[in-house]
Amino acid sequence: MPELPEVETIRRDLNPELAGRVVTGVAIQQADIVLPPDDATSFGQRLEGRRILGVGRRAKYLLFHLEGGSVLQVQLRMTGRFALGRTEPDPVEFRHIAARLRLDDGRTLFYDDVRRLGGLRLLESREWERQEAGLGPEPLEPGYRAVDLERALATTRAPVKNALMDQRRVAGVGNIYASEALFRAGVDPRRPGRDLDRADLKRLHRAVRQVLREALRDAGTSFRNYRAVNGRSGSFQTSLRVYGRQGEPCRRCGSPIERIVQAGRSTFYCPSCQH
DNA sequence: CTTGTACCCTGACCGC
């Protein structure tokens, strides 16, 4: 469900609440959201009694840094989300609670995931570092430059839209913001990455950063079922220029926005503004 | 190596 701006919004919500807390109890309702190396039983045994030092983010992963160096990695995928409170959240809204983490302040962190594509993974720091090494750079870091995007796209024949969503090339860009960034850069999503020239890449680099930054400022895009923690919703959906606007007029030129399928995912673009 | 496809899973929505 969430891309970088949504995951970062959730991180900002969770970090002040969870930093310093001890996990006093773990209850798993849906065993398949516990990811290897653990099963539901060993996961609880390993996690109980551990203190959360802080909540970080890398790409679309949330990272609960635990005392002693290990990391609880959360992948929200399409429908994972959190609620935090002293009592159970709205049972209509949260119908698919898959895990409950009880905290030493009397509150519980609820993990809800309709489709159960997401999950929780408890990793030693070495294992996490190994996994992290395979991820591309964080596009909102100040040191992320056009040349980094250039390097990531220069050799690939894959369509630039798919390449942007490849987490090894750049971290955190998903289906919505890939389409939005390409529109803002005026680049046709079907072009092979290596066919982009330097000017295209400069515009695309700027567009990726801009769209992610604006979305983060608006606390993400909310529609369907994405909400930040405890129901807070983002507002970037009003700034979307192509995503979900198939057949509607391009805000820049008036031509109908088109929808195509790339790698099994919808891509939206303006055929007259993007080349 | 690179690239494309199938698959994981449930629910909302649309046309008939």
Place this chain on the structure above:
DNA sequence: TGCGGTCAGGGTACAA
């Protein structure tokens, strides 16, 4: 009201 088809902010395993 029911039914089948399509689609959904992701990532990974596997085949070509």
